[in-house]
Amino acid sequence: MIGNDAEIDRRSVIGAAAMLGAAAALPGGAANAQSPGSGWEWGPMRWVQICATEDDPGRYDKQFWLDFLQRTRTQGVCLSAGGVTAFYPTQVPFHYRSPFLADGDMFGELVHACKAMDIRVLARVDPHAMRADALAAHPEWVARDAAGRPKRHPADPELYLTCPNGAVTFEWMPQVLREIVSRYPVDGVFGNRWAGSAGICHCNVCRTKFQKASGRAIPATLKDVGDPAVRAYLVWDDEMRYEQLDLWARTVTGVNPQAFFTPGTWGRLDPRRLRRTARALFADRQARSGNAPAWLNGRSAKETACLMPDRPVSGIFAVGETATPYRFMDSVQAPTEIRAYLHDGLAHGFRPWMTKFKAEVFDKRWVPAVADSYAWHARHEKYFRNIDNLSRVAMLHSAQTNTYYVPEVPRDNGAGGPQDAQSLRGGSDDATNGFYQALVEARVPFAFVDERLLDPAAIDRYRVIVLPNIAALSDAQCAALRGYVRRGGAIVATHETALCDEWGNRRANFGLADLFGCDYAGRVDQRVANSYLSVRGPHPLTAGLDDTPRIMAGTKQVHVRPHDPRMRAAFTSVPSYPDLPMEKVYTATRRTDVPMVFARTVGKGRVVYFPFDLDRTFWENSTGDHLTVLRNAVAWAANAPEPMTVSGPGLLDVAYWRQQGSVAAHLVNLTNPMAMRGYMREVIPAGPYQISLQLPPGTRPAAVRLLETERDAVYRREGDRLIVEVPQIKLHEVVAVDLA
Ligand SMILES: [Zn+2]
Structure with missing residues (x-):
């Protein structure tokens, strides 16, 4: 069965691969640069990782795990093999064997048992620690601080941190990889903390x-980008x-041409280079903290998928509470929280x-939750x-903005009552979160696009690209967005978007000034209290607000000069005035008449630009008026x-996907007092709903099923749309709509 489905997926992604155009055509650096979708990685839909501790051999219940894998119809497993500790009888020098292994081979036993069950x-x-x-x-293997002292492991004083740039990475680990792949019938290798955990290493090799x-000395800190x-x-x-990725890929694939190495994290690495070796991505964001929104795993899925739209992506979730700094690794989260996190990822395309x-299981309360969802x-x-994401709105994912953009810190003038509550986390992440929340509340299905994959073939499928304070954009990226708009696309941008180059250097003017319809006037107010937007409708952007003269403005404002001084904006500024006494x-x-929005047509496309932090402010204070404006902007642009x-x-939280012979609309019910803070403790059913779906051209519904209730749906046709009743x-x- 796996083989058949994988074959279907392989054929259907060929279109997606062509879509990536130049990105896919980059010269491959590794021996295994196969065509996308040709490998076994398309098979497994459900994964389980059994992450062993040194004392697990001899203690853990192997039969419990084999039964669990069977019951959950798991198709792929990840098993602890080596690095910090070897769970097999290794011959590689200094590859420390678990002292509890004795003469056994925990890794080997599990590998063979899983392969016998046809599990990948x-x-x-x-490799991040050593003894x-x-x-x-x-x-020369150890990571060193600026004084040349070996860095001890922060969590385990018996261990040291390895240098990621020397012999451990480039000589010793390849021996370990070669030994594992040549001795056991594994399908690939997964790298946890594969790039080390040492921070800046000042060893002689690195220097x-x-x-x-x-030509430089290693900086003492990385704070000043x-x-x-x-x-x-x-x-x-x-x-x-x-x-490292190229060497490890060559090492693994050199032994087994069907196998590959895949990293568990990739940070800002360029997907065009990452894809030369990683045939599938397994994203390691294990849970949400009590401060993260309930849609976090969906966001992870979208961010991962945008790096490799034509390859399978899986989302790693932990059953314990590992998202706070205290990492209660042996804990078990509330079953509802586990399921809500898992299902929001599923809806957005994660396997x-x-x-x-720990393979030994103290607390089994997670088992029914995971088993039910997997079954x-x-x-x-x-x-x-899924073979295609049917959403027509995308948000730009910008690693360079996250890395290099540094917003000016607002000056607290001491005039406020409660002290400055503004979050200063990240350069644009609060803006992204705010726009994300608005699109979820507006029930707009949307994806992400990566800043390095802006070819027409990849982005012209979207009607709207959202730029939530994407400050750092290169000239080439601005040109790609300009072309997209002129060809008929639309953008909605906020605040300092395109005001910096790709390194975070301030530009004299917006890189997209011609699209925005205004020039940068040289000043950004970083802390604006008690200011408002005059509602100057009726206008598509003021719909729902025309019964009020003014709504709240943002908290940061970019001063601009309109290209057309006679323009009449849908929202204009009421400048800040005292809030005390x-x-x-x-x-x-x-x-x-100071414009607070620029909404215009450019070429065949549309552009909306807000010269203030509308999305970030929405993330902070959640006012419904800002939701209305964000929703209106995307609707007008689309x-x-x-x-x-x-x-x-x-x-x-909604999503809409195409499969080979069907389409599937996902609705994740996040209606819950714990949606924005704290963990889900109970499911609170909601309804009724009416869903309207545009069917792919030339198709009609053969059957419409509701998969949660597992029964046929009541539906009717309206032109090219399908109207489906969902009672609860x-x-x-x-x-799920089977297409004829
Ligand atoms: Zn080093």
């Missing part, structure tokens, strides 16, 4: 290599990772990968073999109904 196996390796005997014999590459030495270090570090730390997923697997809370400037619309109560959603309903 990834061997887990982790004192290795340090004594190989002092020499960095000096040679950049405007410092040329810091930039050089970040670029060099990335180059070391590409070199599930459960990870359990359900297996029953309806064909509706999860009470007697002074009024302004003589009740209205201005200039067509969304392919999937939903009416009914509550907070739903518990956690995750899927409207």
Whole structure:
């Protein structure tokens, strides 16, 4: 069965691969640069990772795991093999065998048992720590601080951190990889903390290599990304990772041509280079903290998929609470939280990968939750073999903005009552979160696009690309977006978008000034209190707000000069005025013509630009008026109904996918007092809903099923759309439409 489905997927992604155009055509650096979709990686839909501790051999219940794998219809496993600790009788010097292994081979036993069950196996390796005997014999292996002292492991004082740029990575680990892949029938290797955990290493190897590459000394910290030495270090570090990925890929694939190495994290690495070796991605964001929104795993799925739209992506989730710094590794989260996190990832295209730390299981309360969801997923697997995301809105994912953009810190003038509550996390992440939340509340299905994959073939499928304070954009990226708009696309941008180049250097003017219809006037107010937007409708952007003269503005404002001085904006500024003392809370400037939005057509496309932090402010104070404005902006820019619309109560996270012979609309019910903070404790059913789906051209529905309730749906046709009644959603309903 796996083989057949994989074959279907392989054929159907050929179109997607062509879509990537130049990206896919980059010269392959590794021996295994196969055509996308040709490998076994398309088979497994459900993964389980059994992450062993040293004392697991001899203690853990092997039969429990084999039964669990069977019951969950798991098709891929990841098993602890080596690195910090070997779980097999290794011959590689200084590859420390678990003292509890005795004469046994825990890894080998599990590999063979899983292969006998027709389950694919990834061997887990982790090279980030080493022991004192290795340090004594190989002092050049360890990571060192600026004074040249070996870095001890922060969590385990018996261990040291390895240098990721020297012999451990480039000589010793390849021996380990070769031994594992040649001795066991594994299908690949998964790298946990594959790039080490040492931070900046000041060892002689690093100093020499960095000096040679950049002509510079290693910086003491990486805090100032405007410092040329810091930039050089970040670029060099990335180059070391590409070199490592290429070597490890050659090592693994050199032994077994069907196998590959895949990293568990990739940070800002360029997907065009990552894809030369990683045939599938397994994203390691294991859970949400109590402060993260309930849609976090869906965001992870979208961010991972945008790097490799034509390859399978899986989302790693932990059954324990590992998202806070305290990492209660042996804990078990509330079953509802586990399921809500898992299902939001499923809805957005993740194949599930459960990870359990420690093979010995103390607390089994997670088992029914995962088993039920996996069994359900297996029953309806064909509706999860997505070949196309049908959303027509995308958000730009910008690693360079996250890395290099540094917003100016607002000055607290001490005038406010409660002290400055503004979050300063990340450069644009709060803007992204705010726009993300608005699109979820507006039930707009959307994807991400990566800043390095802006070819027409990849982005012209979207009607709208959202730029939530994407400050750092190169000239080439601006040109790609300009071309996209002129060909008929639309963008919605906020605040300092395109005000920096790809290195975070401030530009004299927006890189997209011609699209925005205004120039940068040289000033950004970083802390604006008590200011408003005059509602100057009726206008598509003011719909729903025309009964009020003003709504709240943002908290940061970019000063701009309109190209057309006679323009009449849908929102204009009421400048900030005192919020204390009470007697002074009024302004003589009740209205201005200063535009707070630019909404215009350019070529065949549309552009909306807000010269303030509308999305970030929405993330902070959640005012419904800002939701209305964000929703209106995307709707006007799209200039067509969304392919999937939903009416009914509550907070739903939606997605719409195509499979080979079907389409599937996902509705994840996040209506819950714990949606925005804290963990889900109970499912709160909501409904009824009416779902409207645009069917692919030339298709008609042959059958419409509701997969959560597992019954046929009531539906009717309206032109090219299908109207489906969904009486109630518990956690995750899927409207599955077989196409004729
Ligand atoms: Zn080093």
